[in-house]
Amino acid sequence: MAVVGVDFGSLHSKIGVARNRGIDIIVNEVSNRATPSLVGFGSKLRAIGESAKTQETSNFKNTIGSLKRLIGRTLNDPEIQEVEKKFLNAQLLDVNGTVGVKVRYQNEEHQFSATQLVAMYFGKLRDIAANELKTGVTDVVIAVPGWYTDVQRRALLDAASIANLNVLRVVNDSTAVALGYGITKSDLPEAENPRHVVFVDVGHSNMTVTVVAFSKGQLTVKATAYDRHLGGRDIDYALVQHFAEEFKEKYKIDVLSNPKATFRLAAGCERLKKILSANPEANLSVESIMNDIDASSKLHRDQYEQLIAHVIDRIPGVVEQALADAQVPLDKIDSVELVGGSTRVPAVRAKIQSAFPSHTLRTTLNQDEACARGATFTCAMLSPIFRVREFSMHDVQPYSIKISWERTPGDPDEDTELVVFPKGNTVPSTKVLTFYRKAAFDLEASYADPSQLPGGVNPWIARFTAKNVTADANGDMTCVKLKVRLNTHGILSFEQAYIEETVEQEEAAMEVDGEAQQAQPKKKKVVKKEVPFVVGNSALDKSLLEKLREEEAQMHAADKLVMDTEDAKNALEEYVYDMRGKLDDRYASYVQQPEKEALLKQLQESEDWLYSEEGEDATKSAYISRLDAAKQIGNPIVTRWRETEERGRNVSALRETINTYMSYATSGDEKYAHIDEKDKQSIVEKCATIQKWLDDQIARQSERPKNVDPVLKSEEIAKKREEIIYFATPILTKPKPKPTPAPGTETPKQEQAPPKTEEAKAEEPKGPSEMDVD
Numbered sequence: 001m002a003v004v005g006v007d008f009g010s011l012h013s014k015i016g017v018a019r020n021r022g023i024d025i026i027v028n029e030v031s032n033r034a035t036p037s038l039v040g041f042g043s044k045l046r047a048i049g050e051s052a053k054t055q056e057t058s059n060f061k062n063t064i065g066s067l068k069r070l071i072g073r074t075l076n077d078p079e080i081q082e083v084e085k086k087f088l089n090a091q092l093l094d095v096n097g098t099v100g101v102k103v104r105y106q107n108e109e110h111q112f113s114a115t116q117l118v119a120m121y122f123g124k125l126r127d128i129a130a131n132e133l134k135t136g137v138t139d140v141v142i143a144v145p146g147w148y149t150d151v152q153r154r155a156l157l158d159a160a161s162i163a164n165l166n167v168l169r170v171v172n173d174s175t176a177v178a179l180g181y182g183i184t185k186s187d188l189p190e191a192e193n194p195r196h197v198v199f200v201d202v203g204h205s206n207m208t209v210t211v212v213a214f215s216k217g218q219l220t221v222k223a224t225a226y227d228r229h230l231g232g233r234d235i236d237y238a239l240v241q242h243f244a245e246e247f248k249e250k251y252k253i254d255v256l257s258n259p260k261a262t263f264r265l266a267a268g269c270e271r272l273k274k275i276l277s278a279n280p281e282a283n284l285s286v287e288s289i290m291n292d293i294d295a296s297s298k299l300h301r302d303q304y305e306q307l308i309a310h311v312i313d314r315i316p317g318v319v320e321q322a323l324a325d326a327q328v329p330l331d332k333i334d335s336v337e338l339v340g341g342s343t344r345v346p347a348v349r350a351k352i353q354s355a356f357p358s359h360t361l362r363t364t365l366n367q368d369e370a371c372a373r374g375a376t377f378t379c380a381m382l383s384p385i386f387r388v389r390e391f392s393m394h395d396v397q398p399y400s401i402k403i404s405w406e407r408t409p410g411d412p413d414e415d416t417e418l419v420v421f422p423k424g425n426t427v428p429s430t431k432v433l434t435f436y437r438k439a440a441f442d443l444e445a446s447y448a449d450p451s452q453l454p455g456g457v458n459p460w461i462a463r464f465t466a467k468n469v470t471a472d473a474n475g476d477m478t479c480v481k482l483k484v485r486l487n488t489h490g491i492l493s494f495e496q497a498y499i500e501e502t503v504e505q506e507e508a509a510m511e512v513d514g515e516a517q518q519a520q521p522k523k524k525k526v527v528k529k530e531v532p533f534v535v536g537n538s539a540l541d542k543s544l545l546e547k548l549r550e551e552e553a554q555m556h557a558a559d560k561l562v563m564d565t566e567d568a569k570n571a572l573e574e575y576v577y578d579m580r581g582k583l584d585d586r587y588a589s590y591v592q593q594p595e596k597e598a599l600l601k602q603l604q605e606s607e608d609w610l611y612s613e614e615g616e617d618a619t620k621s622a623y624i625s626r627l628d629a630a631k632q633i634g635n636p637i638v639t640r641w642r643e644t645e646e647r648g649r650n651v652s653a654l655r656e657t658i659n660t661y662m663s664y665a666t667s668g669d670e671k672y673a674h675i676d677e678k679d680k681q682s683i684v685e686k687c688a689t690i691q692k693w694l695d696d697q698i699a700r701q702s703e704r705p706k707n708v709d710p711v712l713k714s715e716e717i718a719k720k721r722e723e724i725i726y727f728a729t730p731i732l733t734k735p736k737p738k739p740t741p742a743p744g745t746e747t748p749k750q751e752q753a754p755p756k757t758e759e760a761k762a763e764e765p766k767g768p769s770e771m772d773v774d
Contacts, residue, residue: 003383004129004140005376006122007173007369008156010068011204011232012036013121014369015129016376018386023376025369026132034368035128038065039117041105045562046555048124060089060263062103067121068145069205070114071159072152072457072538075099079455083229086237089259098155115155115540119162119552126163138166141379143371145206146172146398147226149453150461151538153491158540162548168382170489174199174210174224175395176374177339181365182212182219183377183391191215196222196328197335200319200352200361201371202342205231209318211326211333220394223325223424227318228454232273232342235308239269242307243284243297251293261290276304277345305347312351319355325424330356337362339370395427400448401461401492403484408437419448421486430485430495436477437469443482445492462537464494469531480531497531561620568623573610575627576603579634589706590640599633606630636709643710647701650717654694657721661728662687674736683728690720 003018012034016023028035030050040052040063047055047063056063064070069084075094085092090101095113102111112120129137144156153170160167171179177199182188189195194213201208207230211222243265244255255261268286275282281300289295323330336359342348344367353361366373378393380386404417420431435441443466447459464482472478483496502524540548580603583596591599606626609615615622664672665683672680697712704711 002129002133002135002137002139003376003379003386004133004137005176005372005374005379006125006140006142007176007372007375008068008142008144009034009037009204010066010206013125014372015125016369016372017129017133018376018380018383023373023380025372026129028128029131035125036065037067037121038063039067039120040064041103041110043104043107045559046105046120048120049128057263057267060260062090062105064088064090064101064103064117066205067114067118070099071118072149072155073099073114073454074456074458077456079228083455087233089263115159116162116548116552118156118159119548120555122160122163122165123552123556126165138164139168139379139383140165141169141171141375141382142167143171143173143176143375145226145228146174146208146210146224146395147206147228147454148490149399149447149457150491151457153489154537154539157489157491158545161545162552164549167489169378170491171375171378172221172224172395172490173371174201174208175219175221175393176372176378177201177337177365177370178210178212178214178219178221178374179377179391179393180370180374181337182214183389185214188214188216191218194220195334196332197337198319198322198333198356199337199339200343201338201340202315202348202352203231203340204342205229205233207231207315207318207340209322211322211328213328217390218392218394221396222328223322224396224398225318225322225325226398227314230311230314230318231340232270232345234311235273235342235345235348236266236269238308238311239272239299239304240266243269243295246297247289247295250297251295253290253293253295255289258290264289265295272299273304273345276301301346308347312348315348315351316355319352330358333359335359335362335364337364339363339365339367341368343367395490397421397423397425397427397429397486397490399423399452401445401486402448403433403443403445405435405441405443408441420445420484421492423452425486427486427490428488430483433482433484435480435482437466437480438471438477440465440467440469441480442466445484461492462494462535465534465536466497467532467534494533494535497533498528499531500526501529502526565618565620565623568620568627569610569618572606572623572627572630575630575634576607576610579603579630583637587637587641590644591637592707595633595637595707599630599637602630602633640706640708640710643712643714644706646714647710647712647717650714650721651694651698654690654717654721657724658687658691658694661724661732664728664732672732675731675734679731679734683731686724686727690724693720 005016005018005023007014007016014034015026017026025033027033028050032050035049036053038047038049038052038056040047040055040059042055042059042062047059052063066084066087070080073080073084074097075081075092077099080092080099090103093100093102093111095111098113098115100111100113101117102109104110126137126140140160142156142160144153148156148170156170157167178197181197181199194215197212197214199208199210199212201210205228207227208224209226210224213220213222240262241256244262247253247255247265253261255265264286268284272282272284276299279301281298283296283298285294285296287294323333333356336352336356338349338352338361343352343363349361377388381388381391400419400423401421402417402419407414407416418433420433421429443464445461445464447453447461450459453459466480466482469478469480478499481498481500482494483498485493485495487493503526579599583591583599609626661683665680665687694717697716701710701712
């Protein structure tokens with residue numbers, strides 16, 4: 001079982017894997033530790049991750065980012081229309097009630113929902129992890145923003161399911177960071193006097209401030225506050241707007257009216273931001289931004305900080321909100337830890353410092369990889385193959401959840417709704433609700449305060465319908481109990497509905513010494529009678545989920561076929577140019593003229609075909625067939641050259657082996673004195689026979705020109721060397737005979753280790769491997 005944790009980011013994502021020595025953040029196919037969160041579509045295949053980033057500029061209308069921000073949202077959501085749309089270039093539209101995109105894929109128009117796009121991306125992350133671990137990957141833990149709602153979390157689980165991933169836990173990213181911090185600490189205090197640490201995370205698209213209480217073996221999230229639109233991209237966009245205005249006056253161009261120009265300017269502003277983080281001023285240069293104009297400008301850090309002031313001025317408010325919700329005064333905070341790439345911006349750091357005037361801002365954790373490490377630790381804790389230090393996590397619910405219903409005549413309770421899980425409620429958590437009913441009834445779960453939710457997210461969570469509920473034997477209302485759970489994913493679920501009934505059980509009479517005894521009095525016992533129910537929520541229907549899983553599998557297979565075909569085409573093209581160049585150089589002495597002419601003809605035909613209309617878009621088998629035909633002529637030539645290059649080393653190795661074993665067999669070394677002389681002589685004869693064979697073959701080979709297939713091959717030389725070793729080694733390693741004891745003496749018995757007791761066996765190391773977390 002692979003242990004994998006994913007930090008699902010809006011700009012890029014990171015993958016952690018657990019090994020016996022600890023947690024590693026793995027690299028992708030181009031050796032980067034972060035994989036761009038992008039999905040692109042082309043005329044032949046999809047480009048995901050690094051490949052999508054490579055072609056983003058040329059294919060920006062068919063390349064989609066902000067996947068984390070789109071999943072679980074609707075097209076008419078104000079945040080999608082007013083915020084996310086300015087960071088996206090693909091055409092947005094409604095796909096089955098959720099936001100999706102229209103793209104051109106395989107030369108046709110296609111529509112994909114955000115859930116499908118995330119599934120495609122998760123499939124890429126799965127393949128990266130599988131390639132690193134050399135095994136299939138199914139079980140993962142995924143870190144997401146704590147402000148994700150029920151519908152967003154369910155959509156994420158659906159996306160993972162489409163990618164054939166089993167999510168062991170959807171963990172809040174701030175909680176994952178806290179786990180990575182706390183699980184390695186061996187000096188945590190007792191629970192009565194916890195250590196309070198504030199984690200300030202300013203990433204690409206949002207800011208999170210989390211107050212966590214640490215004590216031995218556990219962490220408790222006291223409160224978390226968010227600003228969903230305070231991150232690196234918002235800083236970049238402030239710069240984009242500034243330079244767009246400047247270029248309108250300077251070059252008479254409207255950058256924001258041209259999506260491609262806006263994209264190029266945004267990329268330049270991101271580079272500018274990084275330079276200004278370490279320098280007092282920086283230059284901006286964007287070649288051919290639009291209308292063949294090369295735009296340039298300069299910005300001082302003071303100007304830069306003024307331009308982004310309206311963004312970073314919101315930072316102290318988020319800190320104050322988190323501390324207020326946690327009810328922890330500033331002087332009780334023991335440490336402030338910074339994570340997230342945008343905390344490297346000096347102005348952002350200074351603004352955070354202003355909120356903690358008496359604290360030193362620390363970067364104990366890796367600012368970019370802390371979340372992925374924490375998610376991987378979470379997966380390791382849930383995995384049976386690793387033994388991880390006991391460490392429990394107590395998270396909190398960011399939004400209040402209520403259950404509402406229609407009042408039934410005769411119901412003693414006049415209320416029609418109840419806040420079951422208030423804001424700050426511990427996650428996971430289970431509660432039992434009691435209802436009095438005579439018939440089937442419905443309940444609805446929703447968020448109590450829709451104004452707290454992201455954008456226009458629907459506050460509705462789920463609908464519950466209890467069936468087969470009737471009046472009791474007296475015609476009164478039946479007491480129905482409902483178990484409701486906020487599970488480890490942060491998702492509401494209806495676990496069980498039941499009726500408690502009291503039944504009398506009569507114990508049978510007993511017979512003692514042949515006499516019947518009086519029956520015991522009847523005992524009362526409470527039993528649970530299950531009430532059948534159905535639940536409707538925002539998760540995809542199983543049949544639709546299976547359909548989307550099949551579609552994703554087909555697209556994945558099509559991508560692989562295209563890539564394999566491209567590899568076969570490149571292999572043929574490479575062979576044509578490589579072989580043609582070496583025929584007059586490296587292989588000149590090893591090729592006969594008829595062979596050379598035939599091979600050159602074959603190579604020329606392959607080259608002409610490759611650049612023809614037919615060869616430009618041929619099948620994988622067609623490329624392989626032509627490569628095999630060329631290699632049929634070229635391989636003997638390459639083999640002759642390789643044999644000549646390797647023959648000298650192999651002959652030397654064989655001669656050394658012959659001399660070594662010959663010396664062992666003919667020496668008077670006391671070590672071999674016990675070996676029979678006939679056996680020693682057989683080694684000498686074997687060495688002599690192979691020596692003669694080698695000399696004869698070398699003589700024959702010297703008479704043959706280099707452009708003829710060799711008679712003495714490296715493989716045969718290696719076999720002869722092994723033949724000597726396997727023949728002589730058993731003879732030379734025969735043990736010396738034990739000395740015969742003198743008459744009247746006994747051979748001392750060798751002491752044997754006593755048999756292991758059951759206790760000793762129990763102490764032997766076994767079971768899961770232990771992961772080093774120190």
